[in-house]
Amino acid sequence: MKHLILLIILGTSITVYAQKSPEAINVPAAVSRNFQQQFPGAADVKWKLKDNQYKAAFHKHDVWYDANGKLIKQKEDIKNTDLPTAIKQTVEREFTGYTIKDADKHTNDGAITYKLELKKETEERKVTFSPDGRVLENVANKEDKKNKKEAKQ
Template identity: 35%
Template sequence: MKSVLLLLSTILFSTTVSAQKISESKVPTAVLISFKDKFHDATKASWRIENNSGYEAEFLIDRTKQSAKFAKSGKWLKTKNEIKVEELPIEVSQTIAKEFAGYKIEKAEKAETASSGIVYEIKLKKGNEIYEAIINASGKTLKKNSKK
């Protein structure tokens, strides 16, 4: 019983401290340099520290909200921005129609990582059923999770 309570409290604590807002002055110089090199047109950046393992910036480029994650070393890890359903590549739309027939797209995001390239993170809903899927640009489903 004690181990169950310990596990539950650990999970609860870890979710509450998983991302903490910080001021730009607390972001390591290497991260700021990497951010400014990669996103030189970014405006209105706000920062969070993620599980004490890296940093995430939310910012605007041409009035489009984006986020980017960086390792403590300054290495860029991931960029993500919300897109309109109409902006999905035809291959991704075809995969959704085939694998998720009857589901409505709640949210579509374009994500890019150094290791995976460009992928699309899609949240789909049908009734009480919710799926989150990651689909690459050629339409291959890389991951799908049910969030019932």
């Protein structure tokens, strides 16, 4: 009986701790005002503070502001069909056999890039493109590197 009571108390403690909400972020008025002006329909917004940047995460968007309310950067999940034609053509030409697993549009100080996760069988790559289809960065997934390293041994 003592074990049962102990298990119930332990289970209840774990459940309460797991449901603990994250600390509330005190978002400066300038950040909140600019966010509401730029994304008036945003709902279920979750705020985080890291490295003096306020990150708002909401429906398929992440946006970062400085403490003065200046929008620093944003990331938007997009559909493959919304990618520029030049990027689709580069994927077909230079990444034969790969499929687009995920696509994000990034805006940083007005500069737009597209980050794609490409998959081919067990291989995955993270590739960054300019809007005109140029490859800016091409990185193999960490798991792929690990698997290749183990295969060599």
